[in-house]
Structure formats: structure tokens, C-alpha cells
Amino acid sequence: MNSYGKGRAVTRSGRGAAVAALRRRVAAIRATKAIDTAMQGAPAPPLTLGVAAIDRILPGGGLARGALHEVLGGHDRAPNGHASNGGGAALAFTAVLAARRAAAVENAGPQDSTGNGQVLWCPARPGLYGPGLAAFGLGPGQLILVHARDDQQRLWAMEEGLKCTGLAMVVGEVGRLDLGQSRRLQLAAEASGVTALLLPRKPALGPDGDSPGLSAGLTRWRITALPSAPTTSAPTTSAPTGGYAGIGAPRCRVELLRCKGGRPGDWLLQWNGDGFSCLPAGEANAAGDGQHGHEHGHEDDGERTETNPLPVAAAMADGPAVPRLAARP
Amino acid sequence: MAGQGQQAGQQAGQRIGAVNGAAAEAGVQAGMMLTDARALLPGLSVQPMAPEEDARALAGLADWCGRYSPWISLDEEAAGQYGICLDVTGCAHLFGGEAAMLDDLSRRLAAFAIQARMAIADSLGAAWATARYGARYGDSTAIVPVGGARAALARLPVAALRLSPAAADALARLGLGRIGELCSLPRGALSARFGREVTDRLDQALGRAPEPLSPRPPRTSFWSRLAFAEPIGHRDHIARAAGQLVAELCAALAREERGARRLELRLYLADGTVQRIAAGLNRASRDPAHLLRLLAEHLPSLEANFGADLMLLMAGQSDPLPAGQDSLDGAAAQICSGDGPGAGPGADLAPLLDRLGNRLGAANVARFASVQSHLPERAVRLVPPLTPAAGAGPGVETTAPWRHMARRPVHLLPRPEPIEAVAEVPDGPPVLFRWRGIAHRVQRGDGPERIAPEWWHDMQAETAAPADLAGETRDYYRIEDSRGQRYWLYRRGLYGGAGGPSPPAWYLHGFFA
Numbered sequence: 090m091n092s093y094g095k096g097r098a099v100t101r102s103g104r105g106a107a108v109a110a111l112r113r114r115v116a117a118i119r120a121t122k123a124i125d126t127a128m129q130g131a132p133a134p135p136l137t138l139g140v141a142a143i144d145r146i147l148p149g150g151g152l153a154r155g156a157l158h159e160v161l162g163g164h165d166r167a168p169n170g171h172a173s174n175g176g177g178a179a180l181a182f183t184a185v186l187a188a189r190r191a192a193a194v195e196n197a198g199p200q201d202s203t204g205n206g207q208v209l210w211c212p213a214r215p216g217l218y219g220p221g222l223a224a225f226g227l228g229p230g231q232l233i234l235v236h237a238r239d240d241q242q243r244l245w246a247m248e249e250g251l252k253c254t255g256l257a258m259v260v261g262e263v264g265r266l267d268l269g270q271s272r273r274l275q276l277a278a279e280a281s282g283v284t285a286l287l288l289p290r291k292p293a294l295g296p297d298g299d300s301p302g303l304s305a306g307l308t309r310w311r312i313t314a315l316p317s318a319p320t321t322s323a324p325t326t327s328a329p330t331g332g333y334a335g336i337g338a339p340r341c342r343v344e345l346l347r348c349k350g351g352r353p354g355d356w357l358l359q360w361n362g363d364g365f366s367c368l369p370a371g372e373a374n375a376a377g378d379g380q381h382g383h384e385h386g387h388e389d390d391g392e393r394t395e396t397n398p399l400p401v402a403a404a405m406a407d408g409p410a411v412p413r414l415a416a417r418p
Numbered sequence: 419m420a421g422q423g424q425q426a427g428q429q430a431g432q433r434i435g436a437v438n439g440a441a442a443e444a445g446v447q448a449g450m451m452l453t454d455a456r457a458l459l460p461g462l463s464v465q466p467m468a469p470e471e472d473a474r475a476l477a478g479l480a481d482w483c484g485r486y487s488p489w490i491s492l493d494e495e496a497a498g499q500y501g502i503c504l505d506v507t508g509c510a511h512l513f514g515g516e517a518a519m520l521d522d523l524s525r526r527l528a529a530f531a532i533q534a535r536m537a538i539a540d541s542l543g544a545a546w547a548t549a550r551y552g553a554r555y556g557d558s559t560a561i562v563p564v565g566g567a568r569a570a571l572a573r574l575p576v577a578a579l580r581l582s583p584a585a586a587d588a589l590a591r592l593g594l595g596r597i598g599e600l601c602s603l604p605r606g607a608l609s610a611r612f613g614r615e616v617t618d619r620l621d622q623a624l625g626r627a628p629e630p631l632s633p634r635p636p637r638t639s640f641w642s643r644l645a646f647a648e649p650i651g652h653r654d655h656i657a658r659a660a661g662q663l664v665a666e667l668c669a670a671l672a673r674e675e676r677g678a679r680r681l682e683l684r685l686y687l688a689d690g691t692v693q694r695i696a697a698g699l700n701r702a703s704r705d706p707a708h709l710l711r712l713l714a715e716h717l718p719s720l721e722a723n724f725g726a727d728l729m730l731l732m733a734g735q736s737d738p739l740p741a742g743q744d745s746l747d748g749a750a751a752q753i754c755s756g757d758g759p760g761a762g763p764g765a766d767l768a769p770l771l772d773r774l775g776n777r778l779g780a781a782n783v784a785r786f787a788s789v790q791s792h793l794p795e796r797a798v799r800l801v802p803p804l805t806p807a808a809g810a811g812p813g814v815e816t817t818a819p820w821r822h823m824a825r826r827p828v829h830l831l832p833r834p835e836p837i838e839a840v841a842e843v844p845d846g847p848p849v850l851f852r853w854r855g856i857a858h859r860v861q862r863g864d865g866p867e868r869i870a871p872e873w874w875h876d877m878q879a880e881t882a883a884p885a886d887l888a889g890e891t892r893d894y895y896r897i898e899d900s901r902g903q904r905y906w907l908y909r910r911g912l913y914g915g916a917g918g919p920s921p922p923a924w925y926l927h928g929f930f931a
Binding site: 177178180219225238246250255314316317320337360 | 767770771773778785786787794798800803825829830832849860861864898900902929930931
């Protein structure tokens, strides 16, 4: 209150001096910050993705910590306008990043960690499912969920989380984010060194309506699900049934749309249960051979039956005939 | 202390239910026929009884009495005899002694136009007896000196012992009218003749048997209070007073090496109402800055137009918090963590989680815990974020990594959405499904994974999942469409009449990565 009162009391003539004083203070803060970094030696090690091809291209060898990064879901603009999927691939990609960061904090030992690797996740919709996230390395012991009523509360919760150095990461799903809001988050992340991941459901669109607009985030990713790997071996849970092959290891296309101080990129990744592996670009065509098949209301189920014979046992599946006869008097 | 209402008559029975002091002096008593009372006192003003309103008013008055002591109970024992019991142990010095406390109380009650008789004694029973039978309306307060209960009670009638009418009648038939006469009788003879009731009540009144007060708010042992000569209503003043209360409370907590888990701030307003602010903490804390921040969040919602003449802050629940967790200079007091068995994961985040829960609602800050259930919507429960691994409840774990589970989606729809699906054979896997108007052709798929209803849960009709969804066998399929998106579908019910009452139907339940 006092400082506010003082600020109002500054006369027009004294404003120049006040600004100069503020500039000096900013310069002093910058200087101490530089000294801090120098004292700590090397800057904080970046957050790697564990995929050499991607980490190599990122400035510093990984995602910068203490910064804001954005992860967009692919397929978010389905033909009829609304999301066709829950953005599962983007969720999984985020979970992998969060889990890697949490594991890094835990491995750093107790003297470094004050929050032993906790991830604060502010989902926009109910339904984030623990067991599914655990499959990507993010266990329930590392995840704190914050359900906010609206975007405003969610951004507040994220900012509060970003002020807390004990956290490994803050993840937030928001509707639409403007430049000012993202800058606030970026500043909070910079101040504390906590990494922020943002999952905008409707990214701010650029003037052409397609490329996402401005944001203070250092990187922006787009994750799109791709058809899974062909099932060569037969794992226990994915025995081919019916008329099609089983689902293999999940694959996704990872696009680095924007990267401050780096260049964009485009990769195909496959999740192998404990990490991503990078696929050569040729695999995409092999895997994505079904891209054309997005029919609308084309319900022809006859053509597939002859190419895929039914299991023999199905013929016996109907009700037993003999007991019914025997039951008659 | 016994407060009595205005003159009131019971219309249907035409009997007097309660009288005020003036009526009592004129000889009108509760239980009299209304006509008799009118004959006795022609100018008697009669109102119909309103027991519910009386009870509400009494509860409000009991709330208000929280300014004198945090331990309050309503006296429910005698119908028509309303009373409020306060445990003022260790409270009287705040008012300058017991006499000054009673003076203050009677003055304030008189300002509310409430006539009351009140007494302070060593035991609840003695105070009850003295207030109702010892103090008269002209001399409405009485203080029984410490150790003087026996002498004070000796001259009172036996009904002052809170006896049942039957026991009181039996004593009266034997000519035992005064408590003093009872005291001189051998205990054995008394209990042989009247059972344990009389001796028990006598012991309670004389303080020989303990009689704890059943408190209205949960019993609390940490509180601080601040009284104002003039009511304060300005938000800044209230905030400053709250800061002072928090500092006092934290000092009290520090002396006992405890930390608050629940805070309640009460403002006793000049109009006799009470305003409350409550805040919960994930982890015990006695950091003044943190506690004040939690309270300050709700200060703008207070309606203190009339001004508060008293503020109380109490720690409704507290946990042990050893000293030394907060450093001497107080700078690191922000983080009050313990290494005890109660320390859950991320315990150092407690101040942050408190702030989040305080604004968003405590239930909205949570952690996944695994529950032993095959039904996907029941396999996960949300628990408070600092729940220790073992403390979540039977069958609930916060550390289980779900490694044993088959592939599960990253996003599970809170309610499965009905879809249209086409399968080659009635109980086969789908080849095409339509969700929200878009057709998806199935390129790959796994299944079925059959999940049977948990009949042992359905017996208790849980609310977690509607019975129509939980009560039938489901066959789950992992499905990948032509664009590579992966879905979790299931068919509810079975073909061939073996399933449930309704025909099988398809649902979308989740999304994979």
C-alpha cells in the first residue's frame, strides 16, 4: 500500500528520475542473476526426451528448464470442427516429459529435491486416468491433480505452482491462451526454475488461421497419433481378433513447430514401454497406409468378410439345441 | 445458566409452557392451566409456543456464547428448561475473574432482552442445580466457591440433581426433600432403594464423578481471542486483528510443539450473530505467514457490517509438529515438514497445496490412488494429495504403479458414451463405429477383455457408477481407426440371453495414446 501511494505521488517532472531509478534496479537484478548463474557453474541440465535425434536439435541438448513449453494435440481440428480424440498422444507425450523430469529430480538425491519429484497437473476436463499415465512412466506417487473451475483459476493454480521450487513440473490444460498469459507463466517459470508444460486445447491462431499464433513459450510441439506398429510377435494382450491385426506399440508424429534459438523438426516416434525410439521417415508411409480411410457413414461391412475368415468356434456359439428339446414334455 | 422465554401458553392443552420472571413473581408457573393463570393474573400476555424457533434461538445463543469459552453444549435434558453449559476452565481470567465474567455475560444478555439465571460451580451438576434452584430472578447470578459445592447444594431440593420424575417422586414420598438430607444417608442404602441414578447424579453434582461436556464445536485446545472496546468493521482492521490472532495462536502451538490442521476464525458481531472462516491444512503448520494467507483468502467474503466486538481464532485440529523444523530466524519457517511416519510424498509442498485447496476446494487438489477393482472407473480413486501410502484406507494404495493392469487408456470418459458400432458377427469385435457423428473404420484392434460386474459391490448400490453401467458384463476392445487414433470401446451385455435384461449396446470409454 505504501509503495502504491508513493508511486501516485510522483509528479510528472519526477517521473523521469523514477524510471531511471527503476532501470538501475533492473540492471542490478540482472547483474546478480548473472552472478548467480556464474556461481552455480553450468546452467541447470536440460530436460531430455531420451531421443538422440530430437535432443540434438534442441538448443542446450534438451528442453530448457525454468521455461514454458507448449504441447498441442494433433487431430484437434477434425473435419466437423471438434476434437475427434481426447488428445491421447499429446497427453502421453506430456506424461513422458513429466515422468523424465520427476525421475531426474528423484535421482538428484534428497539434498537437491525439496518436493521429491512431484508434478502438478491441472487438467481441463475430468477423466485423466492414472493407470494409463503410469504406462508412460508417470506413477500416482509423482502426480498431484488440481481441478479448477475455469481457465482463470487454472492459470492462477499454475502460477502458484510455478512459484514453488519444490515441484518438478507444472502441467496445465487450458482452453485458449493469449500472449500476456503465457508471458506471465514464462516469467514465473524463469524465476523459480520449474518447467511449465501447457496443453492448449485451442491454441491461439495466427493470422492465416492455421499456424498457431504468438506465445511466450520457448518451444511448441504438435503430437499426432499414428497407426501403431505392425504386430510381428504375438504379445499376450494383443492377439489378432476378428478381421484385423492387433495393435502394436503406439506411434506418434512429433512436430517441433517452434523453437526459440533452434529450428523446427518433424519426427516419428514409437513408445516401447520404457522410452521412445525414433523411426526412419519411410516407416510413416508403411504405417500410415490407412490414412485415406476416414469415411463418413460408409457402412459396408460385407466386403471384408470373405478376405478374413471367421474363427471356426463362432459357428457353435448360438444356444444349445439339445437341452431345449429335452426340456419339452 | 438457564434462559427462559416470554410468557407463552400452549393453545391446544391450554396450559402454561414457560413463564418469565415477572409472571413467576406473580405466582404463575409452568404447567398451570391457562385459565388458572388468567384468574391469578388477569393482565397476563400469552403467546403460542414455538419449540422449533426456541431451539433455533437457543442454538444461536450457544454460538454467541463461544465468545466466553470454546467448549459449549446445549442442555438437552429438561424439556422446556432451556440451558446452555459452558466449560469456562481457564477462560475466566480473560474477563478479570469469574464474577466479572458473569457480570459481562448478564449485561450483554440483558442488552439482548434475554432474562437468564446463571451460575459457576466446580461441576456441571452443581452449576446446573445452582442456576435453576439456587439463583432467583432478582439475584440472577451465583458463584459457588471452589470446593463449596456440597454446602451450596445442601439446601436445594432434590429435583436440582437432574433426577427423573419417578426417582424424584420416590424420594419425596420418603420425605427426602433436600440434597443435604440425601448426602447424609449411606450410599449403599440409596443405591439399593433407587438404583444407581440417585447416587450417580449426586456424585456428578459434587464433582466426585467426571461429567465431560459434550461440546457443540469439536473440542479445541488452541485458541486466541481479541476483544475490542468498539466494534470494528473495516476490512483492514479485521485483517490486522487476524494477523495478531494468528501470531498468538502460533506461539501457543509452538509451546506445545504442535501445528494446526484446521483453522476457524470467528467474528462475534455487535448484532449478536457470528461470522466464520474455516481453512484446512494438508499438513500441520504453525507458520504465521502461511496461516494468515489461508485466512486472508476468505476475508473479503465476510459480512461484518455491524462490526465485530470480538474475534476468536482456534485450531480445530492439531498434529504434533516438533520444534526445530522451522529455523531460528524464521526465514525457512515456510516449509514445516516432518520425517515422521505420516510424511506422504511431496510433503514439502504442503503450503502450496493448502493455498490451492483453500481457493479451489480441498477436494479439487488430489492424487490418484489405486483401488482393488476390475472395473476401470473404480480402480482409481482421488485421495488428498499428502495421503501417506498406507493411510488411504483398506485396499487403497497411492504407490501402486498399476503395473499389473492390462493396457489402460490415458483418458477415461467419466461416463461412457453410447456409440453405434457394426460388428461382423453379433458378439464379435466392431469393424466400424460412429461417435459424435463421425464414422471410424477399425484398422486394428485387440480384445475382448472381459470385465464382469462386481456383485459384491453392487449389493451396496454404490454411487460411483450407475447400476445400469456397472451391473453387466463388459467386453472391452482396444481399437485403432484408420487415422491411427486409439480408442477403448466396450459392449455391454452378452448375446444369447446370458447377459442382462437389456440388449447388448456399445460404448466408448476412453482414449489411448
